Amino acid sequence: MSRYLIRRLLQAIPTLFGVSLLSFMIMSAAPGGPLAALSQDPKMTPAKKAIRIRQLGLDDPWPLQYVRWLVGDDWRLFDTNGDGKLSTECKIDEAGKQVCGPDLYGMSRGILRGDWGYSYVNRRPVLSLIGERLGATVELSILSLIIGASLGILIGILAAVRRGGVFDNGSRVLSVVLSAVPTFWLGLLLIIVFGGILKVLPMGSRCSPTAPCPPIWGRLEYLFLPVLILSTGGIAGYSRYLRASMLDVINQDYVRTARAKGLPDRAVWFVHAARNAMIPLVTFLGPAIAGLLGGAVITETLFSWPGLGRLAIQSVNTLDYPLLMAITMIGAVETIAGFMLSDFLYALVDPRIRLG
């Protein structure tokens, strides 16, 4: 088992390299790059802009920029004063004045040395920008995973038990409809109905704007709709899958044995059948975790939720490379880890599976 894990971890390295290279390549193809966003700042004169470009090294070819993102640029001198020469010394010009615009060394130590760099736009460390937002996304994601799985599993079991009944047919229709409805539309409708018309729930954001956010149980009304919207996919998927899985399991010999022993129906369904039927659900965990960030982008935008998803949109808007790269890498790590976790759990809960 541990050998398998180590191999999977090692395999993740070339994948992460590929992800970073691919994303950097695409981003660098943008005409104008982050400059377009930087020049929207009214205080940005052309001269200042030129300096900024040189400071950020945006005039470098993209492979060099990528290498700098990887290993940092503190070894490299930038022509920050723009005299076309690289030097760190101050000079006396003809008028006898000291011209002290020494060129500067880069400040980044690169991702491989644990430095996520500075945001181009906010000029703050990327890591602290992400740190501020991470909590909001994590609470939303974990809650929606839990709610989606537990509601989906419950509906799936009940539908299988009452196969062919009203609940079964209703839940199957619901699961197809939920997978076809655009989540943002459903969310918008719920916001309008509960927030706008009935005024029982807030229309968005993480907590009331006046005070710092209370702990999670103090603002459940803010969480309700976003979590519900994020968990619709899970409810639809899990319920459909668990129903099918239950119906597979229920015809197996050990279930017949349990029945033959005279166990009550309830025990057969909920203990014997359900426990085994849930095993394959573990494979859903990978894609579910992988989809969290993408789901967060839409849900957080809709509910003005101050999390990573909205940060992602902002960084896409401004083509803030260091920030965007960091979010992309987080997404990639999350995806890879999600799939690894679900394979690992699968082997753990089902002794018939051997990890090769």
Add this chain to the structure above:
Amino acid sequence: MSNTPANATGTPIVHLSELPEASLSPLRIATRRLRRDRLTLIAMGILLFLAIISFAAPLIADRGLGVSYSQTDAPNKFTLPGTANHILGTDDLGRDYFARLLYGGQVSFTIAIFAALLALLIGLAVGLVTGYFGGIIDDFMNWFIITLGSIPQLLLLLIFVAVFQPSVLLLILILGLLGWTGTSRLVRGQTLALRSQDFILSARSIGASSQRIMFRHILPNVFSLIIVDLALSIGGLILTEAGLSFLGYGVKPPTPSWGNMLSDAQETYSHGLYLVFYPGVFITVTVLCLFVIGDGLRDAFDPQLENKK
């Protein structure tokens, strides 16, 4: 089966009713099952209807009702549904909402269908080649697919779209070029399974080239997979396009699409809930039909289904 089948010369050969179903071609079995599957037929009907009214938008809206999807008409903004010729009212610029929904449907359908076809072609080619030849191409493509798949898809799309500021055509290309990995995995798996079967071996032993084996022997056997995949991925792409447009990254106004109409409605819904309601209903019904059709086709093509029942 009442009609008598005939061979090329017109002479009747055998009554189909005398044969077990297994000797019918898979396609005939599938169409036969589909004809009995009422839910799928209804979905096909609704989808066809939506597609026809979308693509007949110039006839219905401009000629028939005399309303325009693009002409702004400030005094008549936010006309409620049912007023004059505005069946579904007008939007914030006084443009007819029904006409915009139809034209938006055109855009959404066009993007989803062509992107799905593009993705299908790439996925089919990659899947066939990697599944059939294996080796280093397979390893490389596998790594590439895993890498591409490790970036959250929406984020990848957003980056692409932000970088290229795409027109409708470019959006189709981007969605198609990023959306083929699922199909290729499906085709690769099926090709791998088929490759080791006897009929491929016998084709090879009589000297059939790799090309011929791929196109004549394997391709027909992945056909049903692809058709199902196509229906589901068109549905998925309509959702994706709507999501991108909703975030402001898809189809750019003034060109309408169901997604960017919803995006606008987010600002204007206080003037009438119809602004939010209809684009979403159109998206949901369309995607729902496509998903139902996909499931129906899967059942129709499933060779084992008859035994299961």
